[in-house]
Amino acid sequence: MDNSMCLRIKAIESNESFARSVVSAFCVGNNPSLETVNDIKTAISEAVTNSIVHGYTKYEGDILLEATIKDDLLTVRVIDYGIGILDVDTALGDYYTTEKNGERSGLGFTIMQSFMDSLEVESVMGAGTTVTMTKKLNV
Amino acid sequence: MIVSTTKNNNNICINLEGELDQSVASKLRTQLDDYLLNTQAKNVIFNLDKLKFMDSTGIGLIMGRYKKLNAKKIAVFITNPNKQIDKVLTISGIYKIIPKI
Numbered sequence: 387m388d389n390s391m392c393l394r395i396k397a398i399e400s401n402e403s404f405a406r407s408v409v410s411a412f413c414v415g416n417n418p419s420l421e422t423v424n425d426i427k428t429a430i431s432e433a434v435t436n437s438i439v440h441g442y443t444k445y446e447g448d449i450l451l452e453a454t455i456k457d458d459l460l461t462v463r464v465i466d467y468g469i470g471i472l473d474v475d476t477a478l479g480d481y482y483t484t485e486k487n488g489e490r491s492g493l494g495f496t497i498m499q500s501f502m503d504s505l506e507v508e509s510v511m512g513a514g515t516t517v518t519m520t521k522k523l524n525v
Numbered sequence: 526m527i528v529s530t531t532k533n534n535n536n537i538c539i540n541l542e543g544e545l546d547q548s549v550a551s552k553l554r555t556q557l558d559d560y561l562l563n564t565q566a567k568n569v570i571f572n573l574d575k576l577k578f579m580d581s582t583g584i585g586l587i588m589g590r591y592k593k594l595n596a597k598k599i600a601v602f603i604t605n606p607n608k609q610i611d612k613v614l615t616i617s618g619i620y621k622i623i624p625k626i
Binding site: 399400402403406420421424425427428431432435438439488489490491493494496497500501 | 544546547548550554578580581582584585586588589608609612613616617
């Protein structure tokens with residue numbers, strides 16, 4: 387069954403669990419395996435955390451979650467209107483983090499890439515970042 | 526997130542329960558650092574038996590505690606991760622530094 391959803395949430399830490407639960411609940415109608423659901427949950431958690439921790443460091447804002455299912459393929463977009471990423475290529479590298487004094491692992495994009503089938507990151511400095519990920523729900 | 530500890534002989538077991546993400550990391554970090562500050566233990570074991578979900582925030586948190594404990598020559602281990610958490614831990618390469626037992 388083809389389907390679509392859209393959710394706008396405030397970019398705050400307590401919404402991370404809500405965001406990943408909503409997207410995984412959206413997928414269950416297609417009967418994905420538990421592992422697939424958990425992969426999606428983890429990837430959403432990473433993307434939303436990035437927006438909160440890195441995108442909205444200087445001001446508050448919203449995160450938009452858009453998802454579609456078409457022919458058993460989930461496409462999910464996590465959109466923020468935060469500071470943006472200066473160099474997407476570098477940011478996608480393993481263990482890369484701008485939070486040198488924090489305890490970030492620098493693995494967010496690495497996990498999104500390996501848990502999902504595809505990952506695309508578009509970013510405009512000062513305007514925000516859109517992360518698009520796809521995953522086949524039944525392999 | 527619920528955290529409890531069990532101690533026997535030279536081992537401290539940190540039992541994490543619930544979901545570990547950015548929303549609980551800062552409080553958990555402070556709780557663990559306070560608890561481990563003056564520890565005389567030789568081994569610290571993160572027991573993830575009741576942890577339902579963890580993202581890369583957990584990697585940063587465990588690595589942060591490892592660095593502090595390693596400086597005091599205390600060994601750190603991870604035990605009982607579920608499949609989702611094991612996958613995150615494996616991709617991170619953390620098991621090369623903090624063995625799974």
